[in-house]
Amino acid sequence: MGFIVNPLAGLGGPVGLKGTDGDDIVREALRRGAFPVAQQKAVEALMRLSTIVPSLRVVAAGGAMGEDAASDAGFLPSVIHRPHGVPSTRSDTISAAAAMAHHGVDLILFAGGDGTARDILAAVGDRVPVLGVPAGVKMHSAVFATSANSAGLLAASFLAHEPATRLRDAEVMDLDEDAIRTDRVSARLFGYARSPYERRLAQNAKAGGGPGEDAALDATARQVASAMRPGRLYILGPGTTTRRVSDALALPSTLLGVDAVLDGEIVGLDLGESELLRQMKGHEAHIIVGVLGGQGSLFGRGNQQISAEVIRRTGRERITVIASIEKLIALSGAPLRVDTGDAETDAMLSGHFHVETAPGRRTLVRVVA
Amino acid sequence: MNAILKQYQAPVWNEPVIMEMGYPGRRGVLFAPAEPEIRQQVGDVSALIPSKLRRQDRPALPEMTEPEVLYHYLRLSQQTLGMMGISLFGTCTMKYNPQINEQMAWRPEITELHPLQHEDTMQGALEIVHEMDLMLRELSGMDQFVFQAGGGSEAAYTNCAVTRAYHASKGELEQRDEIIVTIQSHPCNPATAAAAGFKVVTLMLDENGYPSLDALKAAVSNRTAALMVTNPDDMGVYNPEMKEWVRIVHEAGGLAFYDAANFNATMSKLRPREIGFDACMFMLHKTFGAPKSGVGGPATGAYGCSAELVPFLPSPLVVRDEGRYRLDADRPQSVGKIREFLGNVQVVLKAYAWTRAMGADGIAQASDISVLANNYMEKGLLAIRGVTRSHPEATTPRMEMTRYSFQTLKEETGVDTHDVQNRMSDFGMDPLWQSHEPWLVPEPFTPEAGETYGKEALDQWIAVIRRISEEAYSNPELVKTSPHNQAVHRLKPGATDDPESRAMTWRAFQKKRLRQARSGTDQMRAVVD
Structure with missing residues (x-):
């Protein structure tokens, strides 16, 4: 298992900064007396892990970037990358993750926030499974376990090939930090990592317990695709869920972009707001989106191209949301979020929304701004 | 609550499969050869079987004596893991089934009954069915019951079939293609709705542990065929807004079905019809004292409805005319058959005997005890390290059961609900029941105290959980490698699902x-x- 700690993750939160990306911010956080929490969380996760797989071979980044925490937790880590200076930087994270992928680790466990997830994704893509110990200030990505202990348990069951533990596509999202510090929220979808999750099953002995969320999502996507009518413009939001709709139509798609379909053909890939508005002219428009990130974002985070104006012109009743029931349950009762930047549109979207979870099955989920 | 844990060790027989047992030539029964006269008359017996139906080889049966066979099955029965001790299976309402009721069900008047014999010759059996119908009408406020369904799911399916027929009679079936359920309803509600061809709309829960009225309002439309809801739900949470729910659904033109799978908490306290429901379902093999018999029956889902829906009920109905009982099958609007004949009449008989023996006061008391016992257990269980409750902030009381979670225990010790389940069997206790899927609450468990067990048994159950929690914090491996005192060790996860190894x-x-x-x-x- 590869192990990376972003020693500066979570530094900003307690001192009122909304993240620690960038040297200036780190210096400011340390000046304000911030205490690094990532180290402590990392040790906690590894201690839990070591009780289940004590003989695990850990490949860590050097010093505060993993080696220290792994040693504290009782492992004898081999060091694969030494950070060039103190504090370490983003490029250290990227180099360490790339080296781990090259080394052939089964999983990269990291302690950090969205920024760390994004850097690891940049290095390894979907080649190596990634799991996050939540330690950052911002955690919109879906690669994080619910707590340090849970991360340790989940990593252990994945590495032990427990059948209830599977891999899924998990959004890696990160805020534009310059924007957030001026109180303007804007999160982007950077891509998808493969991340382990535990299916909640009545029998952990069941290897699969049914076909699982992939089959349900594929079937839903086929149903949504077959419900498309001629002359209507279908706007497909970013992500792997909506990509299943494109796949069902045997059409190309962009993973992170917004695509548009008309009469069974692609009329635009990776469209921006103005292009969407142009395409919508003269057509009844429909929007098809998935639920993005670990916090359950519907609009405004990761799919800003589908702007308030695009949503308003489409109308609430022409929006189709697709998500697996597992993803909705993982929100633990929290509502879905909309944040389009326009209060009126947010209000229009608030309330209860129908989410397609399987063919002929919809779940009502609360949406708040 | 200072119960002393029992020492327990299950017998371990390492018993082979019966097909691997026996010795060549050994027999259980030796038949005398037929007398010469008979042989002469009949000729070659095997020639009586048409050649194409005659087997070529002798059957490969184990060759054993009668006592060897009996010992084998006795040993297997001793290695049974469940139904041996205190069994607090949530949503299953485990009850003692009186021996006398079993005896009555084994009487020839029931066992020798042929479903096609003339109704004049089975007046007694029909009387029991009709009387049970009347008692359930009294408990529910409905106008007619039918016992054809061989279980709760078939009763729920009956409701979907009746719903279909009702809307078809109004010419609205094509338009009304949606059934609304809640995520914590009896799982057969969405399942039977889908099986009957409806689309399923599921409501999630809010902080109170039940869905909000706003969610329901957003769900209903002119496509709504029916609401199917279980209350108290799968977590023992009672939704107090049911009257308003029914009103909203009726206003939208839908029917309202009350799945009373968990009726123990409310029997004699409320009548589904008085809340406004059009139909309801009771499980005679749970609430009404007939055996639950693990899963697999025989069981009976009693389905009742308002006068408006009676024409659509399955046929035949048992009716009373001028002091005589008869089977009414001349019902043109009926949905037809849900199951053959009258259903499991022996289960109806046992439930009838139970209900008569309990009486109205007994039923009210049983309900009180089951709610009291659950809340007593909740006090004890929540005092145990690593145990929490679902929706801890909700103020509504839990009724006859409570959904708990071992998530804290798991995070702090690595011991999960499966491990606890396995370890429980080491104490001669039936393993806990977790939850229906999907697991809204992680690492769930759901005991239902019921009215059968005494306080001592509940204390014993709590004491076992407390002990396992202590073990989890001091020696988690002990729990994770359990069971240790059982007839079998733990199954390797996954192996049971691999068709190559099964x-x-x-x-x-x-x-x-x-x-x-x-x-x-x-x-x-x-x-x-």
Whole structure:
């Protein structure tokens, strides 16, 4: 298992900064007396892990970037990358993750926030499974376990090939930090990592317990695709869920972009707001989106191209949301979020929304701004 | 609550499969050869069987004596893991089933009954069915019950069939294609709705532990065929807004069905019809004292409805005319058959005997005790380290059961609800029941105290959980490798789902083992060992 700690993750939160990306911010956080929490969380996760797989071979980044925490937790880590200076930087994270992928680790466990997830994704893509110990200030990505202990348990069951533990596509999202510090929220979808999750099953002995969320999502996507009518413009939001709709139509798609379909053909890939508005002219428009990130974002985070104006012109009743029931349950009762930047549109979207979870099955989920 | 834990060790027999037992030539019963006269008259007996139906080889049956067979099955019965001790299976309402009721069900008046015999010759059986109908009407406020369904799911399916027929009679079936359920309803509600061709709309829960009225309002439309809801739900949470729910659904033109799977908490306290429901379902094999018998029945889902829906009920109905009982099958709007004949009449008889013996006061008391017992248990269980409750902030009381979670225990010790379940069997206790899927609450468990067990048994159950929690914090490996005192060790996760290592018949077993012997793998062997 590869192990990376972003020693500066979570530094900003307690001192009122909304993240620690960038040297200036780190210096400011340390000046304000911030205490690094990532180290402590990392040790906690590894201690839990070591009780289940004590003989695990850990490949860590050097010093505060993993080696220290792994040693504290009782492992004898081999060091694969030494950070060039103190504090370490983003490029250290990227180099360490790339080296781990090259080394052939089964999983990269990291302690950090969205920024760390994004850097690891940049290095390894979907080649190596990634799991996050939540330690950052911002955690919109879906690669994080619910707590340090849970991360340790989940990593252990994945590495032990427990059948209830599977891999899924998990959004890696990160805020534009310059924007957030001026109180303007804007999160982007950077891509998808493969991340382990535990299916909640009545029998952990069941290897699969049914076909699982992939089959349900594929079937839903086929149903949504077959419900498309001629002359209507279908706007497909970013992500792997909506990509299943494109796949069902045997059409190309962009993973992170917004695509548009008309009469069974692609009329635009990776469209921006103005292009969407142009395409919508003269057509009844429909929007098809998935639920993005670990916090359950519907609009405004990761799919800003589908702007308030695009949503308003489409109308609430022409929006189709697709998500697996597992993803909705993982929100633990929290509502879905909309944040389009326009209060009126947010209000229009608030309330209860129908989410397609399987063919002929919809779940009502609360949406708040 | 200072129960002393019982020392327990299950017998370990390492019993082979019966097909692997026996000795050549050994027999249980030796039949005398037929007398010469008979042989002369009949001739070659095997020739009586048409040649195409006659088997070529002798059947490969184990060759054993009668006592050897009896010992074998006795030993197997001793290795049973469940139904041996205190059994607090949530949503299953485990009750003691009085022996006298069993005895009555074994009387020839029931066992020798032929479903096609003339109704004049089975007036007694029909009387029991009709009287049970009347008692359930009294408890529910409905106008007619039918006992055809062989379980709760079939009763829920009956409701979907009736819903279909009702809307079809109004010419609205095509438009009304949606059934609304909640995520914590009895799982057969969405399942039967889908099986009957409806689309399913599911409501999630809010902080109170039940869905909000706003969610319901957003769900209803002119496509709504019906609401199917279980209350108290799968977590023992009672939704107090049911009257308003029914009003909203009726206003939208839908029917409202009350799945009373968890009726123990409310029996004699409320009548579904008085809340406004059009139909309801009771499980005679749970609430009404007939055996639950694990899963697999025989069971009976009693389905009742308002006068408006009676024409659509399955046929025949047992009716009383001028002091005589008859089967009414002349019902043109009926949905037809849900199951053959009258359903499991022996279960109806046991429930009838139970209900008569309990009486109205007894039923009210049983309900009180089951709610009191659950809340007593909740006090004890929540005092145990690592145990929490679902929706801890909700102020509504839990009724006859409570959904708990071992998530804290798991995060702090690595011991999960499966481990606790396995360890419980080491104390001669029936393993806990977790939850229906999907698991809204992680690492769930759901005991239902019921009215059968005394306070001592509940204390014993709590004491076992407390002990396992202590073990989890001091020696988690002990729990994770359990059971230790049982007839079998823990099954390796996943193996049960691999078709290559499982066989449902001896023939399939032999075939798979042969195949594996050829390919050099030996998974099948491992199963027998």
